[in-house]
Structures are given as C-alpha cells and as structure tokens.
Amino acid sequence: MSTARTSIDFDRNGKQVGFVDIPHSPHEDAWGATRIPLAVIKNGEGPTVILQAGNHGDEYEGPITLGELIRELDPAQISGRIIFLPALNIHAVLAGRRTSPVDGLNLNRTFPGNHAGTITQQISAYVTDIIMPMGNAYVDLHSGGSSLNILPSAIIEPAADPVLRKKNIAAVLAFDAPLTVVIDNLGEPRTSTAASVRAGLVTVGTEMAGAGTVSIDALGICRRGVRNVLSHFGVLPTTGKAPTARPENILTLPGHDGYVYATSNGVFEPFHPLGATVRKGEAAGRIHNLGDPSRTPETLFYAADGIVYGRRQPGKVVVGNCCVNVACRYEGNIT
Numbered sequence: 453m454s455t456a457r458t459s460i461d462f463d464r465n466g467k468q469v470g471f472v473d474i475p476h477s478p479h480e481d482a483w484g485a486t487r488i489p490l491a492v493i494k495n496g497e498g499p500t501v502i503l504q505a506g507n508h509g510d511e512y513e514g515p516i517t518l519g520e521l522i523r524e525l526d527p528a529q530i531s532g533r534i535i536f537l538p539a540l541n542i543h544a545v546l547a548g549r550r551t552s553p554v555d556g557l558n559l560n561r562t563f564p565g566n567h568a569g570t571i572t573q574q575i576s577a578y579v580t581d582i583i584m585p586m587g588n589a590y591v592d593l594h595s596g597g598s599s600l601n602i603l604p605s606a607i608i609e610p611a612a613d614p615v616l617r618k619k620n621i622a623a624v625l626a627f628d629a630p631l632t633v634v635i636d637n638l639g640e641p642r643t644s645t646a647a648s649v650r651a652g653l654v655t656v657g658t659e660m661a662g663a664g665t666v667s668i669d670a671l672g673i674c675r676r677g678v679r680n681v682l683s684h685f686g687v688l689p690t691t692g693k694a695p696t697a698r699p700e701n702i703l704t705l706p707g708h709d710g711y712v713y714a715t716s717n718g719v720f721e722p723f724h725p726l727g728a729t730v731r732k733g734e735a736a737g738r739i740h741n742l743g744d745p746s747r748t749p750e751t752l753f754y755a756a757d758g759i760v761y762g763r764r765q766p767g768k769v770v771v772g773n774c775c776v777n778v779a780c781r782y783e784g785n786i787t
C-alpha cells in the first residue's frame with residue numbers, strides 16, 4: 453500500500469503542476485517527504501499518455517523537454533490527458549547522478565518496485581501501481597548518462613504480445629529519431645519500459661546522446677520526437693508529416709556480443725567514432741597502463757558486425773566497464 457500523496461486531481465480538466473510526496477524519514481528530517489514533480493494536463497476525452505524523464509539523474513534532454521511542455525502546453529491544445537513525471541528519481545536528478553544518493557539504487561533496476569522498500573523502490577512502486585494503470589501509453593526519455601555517449605535514438609522495448617509489439621513499433625517510429633533501436637537490456641525485467649509493456653501500455657523509450665551533458669542536436673530531436681508521439685496518439689493535432697524513420701532500418705543490440713567490456717584496468721583508447729561501420733573480430737581499441745609504459749596495451753575486439761552505437765565517455769576504465777556498444781540490423785518481427 454503506497455503512502456504517497458498528491459494534491460493533483462488526475463480527473464480534472466485543465467493544467468495542474470505540483471508534486472507527489474512520499475513520506476521519507478532520514479536523520480535530518482524525521483517526518484519529511486520526498487517531493488517528486490508531477491503535472492497533469494487534461495482536456496476532454498482521449499488517451500492518457502504518461503511522459504516520464506529523470507529516471508536516471510544525469511540524463512538531461514528528457515527533463516528539459518518535459519519542463520518546457522509543462523510550461524508551454526495549453527489544455528485547449530490537447531485531446532485527452534498527459535501525465536508528466538519529468539524528474540522521477542528526484543534525489544538522483546538533484547544530485548546529477550545515475551543512481552539515488554539516498555539508497556544507492558538505480559531506479560531503472562527496481563521495477564515493479566516495493567511500497568515497503570527503500571525510497572527508490574517506493575518511487576517505482578508508485579509508478580507501477582498508481583500511474584501506469586491510468587495510462588494508454590508510456591514514454592521514458594533516457595540519454596546515455598555520464599558514462600556513455602549514444603547515437604540519438606528512439607527505443608523499442610520488446611513485447612511478446614504481437615498486437616502490442618506492432619503498436620510499440622508504430623509509436624517509436626512516429627517519434628522519428630535518426631535511429632530506431634530494439635533494446636531489451638539483455639532481458640532485464642526491472643526497467644520502467646519492461647514494466648510498462650507488462651502493464652499493456654504502448655511503450656516508447658529514447659537514448660539521447662549523453663556524456664553527462666546537454667546535446668544541442670539530441671535536445672532538438674527529443675523536443676520534436678515527444679510532440680510527434682503526442683500527435684501519433686491523437687493528444688496533439690496531427691503533424692501532417694509522415695515519419696522518415698523506416699521499419700526496414702530498425703537496429704538492435706545483438707545481446708552480449710553488442711558490448712565490448714574492459715578486460716584490464718587503465719585508459720581506453722577507442723579506434724572508431726560513433727556511427728563507424730565495424731566488423732566482428734576487428735580491434736575496437738586498446739587499454740593503456742599509464743603507470744607502466746613497458747607494458748603493451750591490451751587490445752579489445754568487436755564481437756559483432758554493425759555500427760558503433762555507444763561509447764564510454766571517461767577514459768579511465770576498470771575491468772568490466774562497457775567501452776563500446778555495437779548495433780546491428782534487427783532481424784526480428786516488425787509486423
């Protein structure tokens with residue numbers, strides 16, 4: 453049972469901007485609350501689209517885009533309802549960190565959450581049990597975060613149900629990012645988008661650059677994409693333009709083979725820029741041991757054919773760090 457409370461009335465027409473408060477009792481504040489920004493814009497009948505960002509606190513294009521929409525959209529412009537959660541893991545957002553400084557958790561590995569768990573688990577449980585049942589569609593706006601830079605993309609969360617899969621693909625193509633990529637996070641069930649698909653909502657994800665900064669290009673793509681998706685669902689008027697994103701161009705991360713991990717500690721020297729075409733078995737880069745110049749750098753290799761889709765940002769690496777990601781053509785079902 454959630455102890456969260458909001459003064460926002462989800463059924464009222466108009467624009468409401470406020471918070472959901474989850475009681476939180478740290479040393480400094482025995483009877484305090486975690487305040488999560490929440491906004492609702494509603495006008496008459498129509499679908500409910502949940503727009504969420506700040507799942508990770510060091511990914512900025514999504515929260516900026518949703519803040520603008522909250523301020524700019526007039527209820528008369530929409531048909532239906534938009535529920536905004538623009539800074540969902542608020543402790544991580546305010547700290548500019550991927551994970552919560554309160555309990556150390558990655559919100560996107562806590563779904564469906566736990567109302568009796570830590571604060572991050574309570575946030576995901578609130579989304580799962582209170583927010584998702586109100587929605588027809590769920591959009592989670594990610595970027596690469598501090599450690600990764602990713603080619604700006606709209607993301608398809610796989611769905612076993614063919615009807616939902618078709619709707620997801622159509623909605624993600626409607627976002628109209630330069631790339632459309634199927635990502636299952638190696639089968640990870642604890643993400644918001646996996647939970648959203650389980651709840652039967654049409655689900656859209658993104659990866660908008662990253663590197664812990666604000667990308668001018670990705671922010672433009674994100675702004676246009678969110679409006680495109682709202683038009684796709686009929687919440688905003690139609691754009692009148694067909695998306696340029698094509699189903700035959702959909703990419704995917706080919707499981708573990710899409711990840712090049714550091715095999716020693718040191719500094720990773722990449723060999724290819726983002727977007728480069730690479731081959732399985734080709735050298736991806738090498739790890740230098742700066743403290744011992746007599747040691748030969750250790751070479752890392754790609755395990756799949758494709759394009760360089762994401763790359764680690766800090767030069768320093770330890771064993772297991774993800775240095776490069778490769779995306780390849782998606783061969784799965786797109787109909």
Ligand code: CA
Pocket residue numbers: 508511594595596597
């Ligand atoms: Ca992320």
